[in-house]
Amino acid sequence: MELDNVMLSRMLTSMTLAFHIIFATIGVGIPVMISIAEFVGIKKNNNHFLLLARRWARGFTITVAVGVVTGTCIGLQLSMLWPSFMKVAGQVISLPLFMETFAFFFEAIFLGIYLYTWDRFKNKWLHWLLTIPVMIGSSASALFITTVNAFMNTPQGFELKNGKAVNIDPIAAMLNPSTPSKVFHVLTSSYMTSAVLLAAITSFAILRGKRSIYYRSALRLTMICSLVFSLGTALAGDVSAKFLAEVQPEKLAAAEWHFETESNADLILFGTIDENNQIHHAIRLPGMLSFLAGSSFDKKVIGLDDFPKDETPPLWIHYMFDLMVAIGSFVIVLSLVYLIAWRAKKFSEWFKPILWGIAAAGPLSVLAIEFGWIYAEVGRQPWILRGYMKVADAATTGQGVGLTFIIFAILYFILAILTCVVLVRMFKNKPAEAELEKRFNH
Numbered sequence: 001m002e003l004d005n006v007m008l009s010r011m012l013t014s015m016t017l018a019f020h021i022i023f024a025t026i027g028v029g030i031p032v033m034i035s036i037a038e039f040v041g042i043k044k045n046n047n048h049f050l051l052l053a054r055r056w057a058r059g060f061t062i063t064v065a066v067g068v069v070t071g072t073c074i075g076l077q078l079s080m081l082w083p084s085f086m087k088v089a090g091q092v093i094s095l096p097l098f099m100e101t102f103a104f105f106f107e108a109i110f111l112g113i114y115l116y117t118w119d120r121f122k123n124k125w126l127h128w129l130l131t132i133p134v135m136i137g138s139s140a141s142a143l144f145i146t147t148v149n150a151f152m153n154t155p156q157g158f159e160l161k162n163g164k165a166v167n168i169d170p171i172a173a174m175l176n177p178s179t180p181s182k183v184f185h186v187l188t189s190s191y192m193t194s195a196v197l198l199a200a201i202t203s204f205a206i207l208r209g210k211r212s213i214y215y216r217s218a219l220r221l222t223m224i225c226s227l228v229f230s231l232g233t234a235l236a237g238d239v240s241a242k243f244l245a246e247v248q249p250e251k252l253a254a255a256e257w258h259f260e261t262e263s264n265a266d267l268i269l270f271g272t273i274d275e276n277n278q279i280h281h282a283i284r285l286p287g288m289l290s291f292l293a294g295s296s297f298d299k300k301v302i303g304l305d306d307f308p309k310d311e312t313p314p315l316w317i318h319y320m321f322d323l324m325v326a327i328g329s330f331v332i333v334l335s336l337v338y339l340i341a342w343r344a345k346k347f348s349e350w351f352k353p354i355l356w357g358i359a360a361a362g363p364l365s366v367l368a369i370e371f372g373w374i375y376a377e378v379g380r381q382p383w384i385l386r387g388y389m390k391v392a393d394a395a396t397t398g399q400g401v402g403l404t405f406i407i408f409a410i411l412y413f414i415l416a417i418l419t420c421v422v423l424v425r426m427f428k429n430k431p432a433e434a435e436l437e438k439r440f441n442h
């Protein structure tokens with residue numbers, strides 16, 4: 001592997017995105033969780049849930065701040081590292097890029113009001129109402145920025161004449177074919193990951209001996225949300241796979257190690273592949289790929305052999321796809337087991353293996369987000385704008401990308417440590433029970 005400018009630019013962009021996506025995902029999902037907790041708290045007149053909303057909101061302010069920093073890094077690096085891409089795409093797709101910023105400000109304003117008006121309203125519902133614009137703002141930023149990514153996969157709304165974009169239709173560019181399935185999957189997976197992360201933190205606290213009603217309520221609420229949102233994520237993932245089969249078949253084929261166009265195509269799970277594309281040690285589910293791609297075993301699934309060799313994505317994305325799906329299935333099963341244990345009271349919801357499973361599901365869901373994005377982005381290769389421009393032709397020719405990479409790596413490392421330290425400090429000396437006592441029982 002040669003470390004030329006293209007490679008270095010890709011490394012720097014990947015690193016920034018991989019780091020940013022953690023905060024972006026939390027940023028989209030946590031407002032929804034805060035809103036649900038406060039809603040339940042007011043509805044049931046239960047202070048435990050109100051305190052949950054309050055503590056989550058407090059932690060959220062930190063991750064939002066970091067998300068702003070890393071998001072700004074992306075903006076800078078896009079124009080710095082991919083000038084030819086930005087010259088073409090910038091004109092066509094600048095509308096949602098701008099709207100994203102607007103949505104973020106909208107969210108930030110209402111988040112500010114929300115944080116400063118606890119206990120200020122006579123009618124508690126008025127305070128809860130403020131979560132709605134916050135949720136709209138954060139989910140709308142995800143929507144807008146995802147349309148830009150969708151555009152890279154299925155560009156439309158312009159013509160390319162002598163390297164210049166003409167006849168630009170920004171709305172058509174935004175509403176490109178990838179937009180619906182991607183937005184759906186990005187939103188559901190963000191909600192899911194946030195619910196699972198909060199469940200994991202709670203579960204970890206319980207494992208360390210905190211068995212008060214506060215933690216039990218938190219775990220029940222977050223696990224119900226985990227189930228609902230993980231089912232939503234699976235549904236959206238299924239929609240995405242069917243979409244790929246129609247519109248971006250090479251991405252699906254590469255992920256599934258599917259070479260020959262055929263109906264009744266097998267689904268291949270894990271395994272290894274050699275240089276002659278022979279697959280070993282895999283689990284083969286007969287006909288399942290056709291079924292996934294088109295809800296019928298007769299569905300013809302386009303294979304990689306139909307594409308020129310230099311226009312097929314790398315085959316290792318197979319593992320990214322399989323791991324993402326495996327984690328998603330794990331979370332669904334785990335939430336079901338937990339909820340059954342709780343409702344049926346046949347075995348304890350404090351059963352340690354379940355609690356450890358939930359604690360592990362948090363980091364695993366974040367990994368699923370990373371795997372999902374790696375799959376989606378590497379699966380677009382070699383294109384930066386599918387059918388129009390290749391990644392190799394879009395990178396900067398400027399000097400110093402290597403050094404910039406090192407500087408940003410250090411920056412992210414420090415930011416990651418600081419975020420953890422601040423978050424731990426924020427809650428460490430403020431046990432929930434004491435706070436409950438102080439706030440509600442004076």
Ligand code: HEB
Pocket residue numbers: 153178181182183185186189190192193233234235236237238240241244251324325327328329365368369370371372373375376377379
């Ligand atoms: Fe996912 C991506 C499917 C789960 C996260 N996904 C993706 C894709 C597909 C899928 C097909 C591609 C798309 C495009 O590119 O357009 N998934 C799926 C399935 C499942 C899943 C089938 C099962 C269940 N995911 C999942 C989970 C998660 C995820 C669990 C987390 C949590 N993904 C993801 C992401 C991404 C993906 C983040 C990137 C974005 C898009 O959409 O693309």
